[in-house]
Amino acid sequence: MSTPIKLALRGITKSFGDTAVLRGIDLEVATGEVITLIGASGSGKSTLLRCSNLLEPIDDGEILLDGFDIAEPGLDPDPLRRRIGMIFQSFNLFPHMSVVDNVAIGPRKVLGVSKDQARESARELLVRLGLESRIDAYPDQMSGGQQQRVAIARSLAMKPEVMLLDEITSALDPELVGEVLDVVRDLKADGMTMLFATHEMNFAREISDRVCFLHQGQILEQGPPEALFSQPSEARTQEFLQRVTDAGRI
Amino acid sequence: MAGPEPSLTRREVYERERRRRGAFIGATSTIAAITAVVVLVPRAPRWEQVKQSFFDVDLLRESFPDLLRAFWLDVQIFAWSLPLIFVLSLLVAIARNSRSPALFPLRALAVVFTDVFRGVPVILTIYLIGFGIPGLIPSRAWSNPLIWGTVALVLSYSAYTSEVFRAGIESVHESQRAAARSLGMSSRQTMRSVVLPQAIRRVIPPLMNSLVSLQKDVALVSLIGPVEVLRRAQNQTSLAANFTPYVGAAIIFLGLTIPCTRIADHLLTRERRRTGATAIS
Numbered sequence: 001m002s003t004p005i006k007l008a009l010r011g012i013t014k015s016f017g018d019t020a021v022l023r024g025i026d027l028e029v030a031t032g033e034v035i036t037l038i039g040a041s042g043s044g045k046s047t048l049l050r051c052s053n054l055l056e057p058i059d060d061g062e063i064l065l066d067g068f069d070i071a072e073p074g075l076d077p078d079p080l081r082r083r084i085g086m087i088f089q090s091f092n093l094f095p096h097m098s099v100v101d102n103v104a105i106g107p108r109k110v111l112g113v114s115k116d117q118a119r120e121s122a123r124e125l126l127v128r129l130g131l132e133s134r135i136d137a138y139p140d141q142m143s144g145g146q147q148q149r150v151a152i153a154r155s156l157a158m159k160p161e162v163m164l165l166d167e168i169t170s171a172l173d174p175e176l177v178g179e180v181l182d183v184v185r186d187l188k189a190d191g192m193t194m195l196f197a198t199h200e201m202n203f204a205r206e207i208s209d210r211v212c213f214l215h216q217g218q219i220l221e222q223g224p225p226e227a228l229f230s231q232p233s234e235a236r237t238q239e240f241l242q243r244v245t246d247a248g249r250i
Numbered sequence: 251m252a253g254p255e256p257s258l259t260r261r262e263v264y265e266r267e268r269r270r271r272g273a274f275i276g277a278t279s280t281i282a283a284i285t286a287v288v289v290l291v292p293r294a295p296r297w298e299q300v301k302q303s304f305f306d307v308d309l310l311r312e313s314f315p316d317l318l319r320a321f322w323l324d325v326q327i328f329a330w331s332l333p334l335i336f337v338l339s340l341l342v343a344i345a346r347n348s349r350s351p352a353l354f355p356l357r358a359l360a361v362v363f364t365d366v367f368r369g370v371p372v373i374l375t376i377y378l379i380g381f382g383i384p385g386l387i388p389s390r391a392w393s394n395p396l397i398w399g400t401v402a403l404v405l406s407y408s409a410y411t412s413e414v415f416r417a418g419i420e421s422v423h424e425s426q427r428a429a430a431r432s433l434g435m436s437s438r439q440t441m442r443s444v445v446l447p448q449a450i451r452r453v454i455p456p457l458m459n460s461l462v463s464l465q466k467d468v469a470l471v472s473l474i475g476p477v478e479v480l481r482r483a484q485n486q487t488s489l490a491a492n493f494t495p496y497v498g499a500a501i502i503f504l505g506l507t508i509p510c511t512r513i514a515d516h517l518l519t520r521e522r523r524r525t526g527a528t529a530i531s
Contacts, residue, residue, distance in 0.1 A: 001254075050428075053432055055428055055432060071360075078431075078434055078435070078436050079434065081431065081432060081434045082433065082434025083432075083434075085432070086429075086432035088425060088428070088429060090425060092425045092426060092428065092429035093429075094426065094430075095448065096442055096447045096448050096449075096451065104437075105433070105443060106433035106434065106435070109433075109435050109439045109443060110433060110434040110435055151429075152381070154433070155432075155433070158433055158434060214342060222340070
């Protein structure tokens with residue numbers, strides 16, 4: 001028996017003005033699968049993630065969550081969006097709230113959990129992510145790596161079924177990348193379904209079940225990481241990987 | 251041996267010397283300015299007459315308690331207007347920032363409101379509303395100029411303050427909304443819990459500024475009747491044929507506005523320090 005499909009994208013198109021950013025994306029993510037999206041800047045990785053949880057409305061296509069089209073026009077996106085977690089490149093923590101409140105705000109406002117209970121769960125989550133000493137700190141007082149881990153905790157507090165990770169280590173100093181990637185490893189070990197846009201090729205190779213190479217708004221090539229990284233079949237993919245290798249990023 | 255202590259670096263010695271010279275120049279120029287005023291003003295040809303009619307100490311002492319009592323009305327108008335302005339301007343700012351097409355009429359109304367009340371001088375608004383509305387409503391209970399003067403003040407100030415709030419709301423980066431929405435929060439929850447708390451914090455210094463000018467502009471309500479401190483001073487001035495009560499009223503206003511201005515400045519510097527910008531001398 002094959003694992004059920006958690007998230008399916010069918011024929012997604014999206015333009016900003018005259019610029020077509022996504023030109024017919026088809027992608028199926030099985031439950032517990034980790035898929036990384038690689039590709040040059042502007043290839044549509046971020047837009048694809050933002051469309052997947054309806055932060056950007058799509059022009060055409062279907063986004064099926066457990067087989068149910070959440071992009072159906074006229075549907076209220078809020079109750080659907082909470083089932084999909086998102087982590088951003090620039091963390092986007094709420095600067096006016098302490099760490100524990102950042103994590104507790106989602107369950108409090110969206111799920112109606114009481115303040116004390118939400119904080120208690122938030123505390124447990126932060127301890128699990130090794131942030132117990134920063135529970136009462138404010139985002140601006142922390143390192144980028146810590147902030148990003150808080151952002152992950154904030155998203156996990158909503159118990160998402162899928163997580164979208166948008167270049168979550170790109171804004172970090174090199175020595176802080178590791179602590180964030182460790183969290184992603186743990187998430188995979190827990191069986192989290194993830195769609196992960198990244199420039200960390202080594203990590204993509206290590207963690208992905210499947211790698212997709214995006215080029216000009218289309219998935220040009222996809223496959224298991226070993227195959228795609230060592231023997232890319234498309235010339236564009238080879239070219240991209242060569243450039244990344246030359247830049248010393250592999 | 252005299253001279254710089256050995257623990258000081260060359261830079262520290264230089265900085266100390268520079269500070270000393272700065273303090274000296276500051277002190278000298280202050281003394282020179284004060285001397286100039288004290289020596290030159292009394293030499294003005296009509297100083298004696300001016301002193302008589304503006305700075306009559308006995309009259310000041312005599313009229314001051316009365317002025318202070320009248321000032322209580324200013325304080326009351328101020329205390330009423332302040333929360334009303336806060337709420338109204340925040341609502342207008344939120345309406346202008348709304349994106350739902352269903353709220354178009356509200357958005358349009360908010361634009362017209364700010365355009366009209368920012369475009370008309372406060373005094374004119376007070377005259378028009380203070381005399382116009384009681385004319386519309388025959389009931390005597392609602393013809394109190396105090397009420398309509400306050401309403402006019404609230405409308406005028408809300409138009410200005412709503413723009414301050416709007417700027418604050420727009421200064422909160424779009425990514426904050428994205429983060430809140432991705433947690434499943436509705437646009438209303440996002441506005442309340444994420445955008446507004448940050449926006450209001452950022453606009454506190456400019457809000458303090460409007461607060462200071464509101465304290466003074468309360469006196470404009472006197473133009474349509476209520477006897478507050480400016481009106482009282484006017485009466486006393488005509489009775490005594492002497493302008494000293496005006497000076498008394500000015501002193502009372504300064505007693506309130508100067509501390510407020512200092513607090514506003516303090517908040518501004520603190521905000522600047524917090525955001526990390528250093529002042530360049």
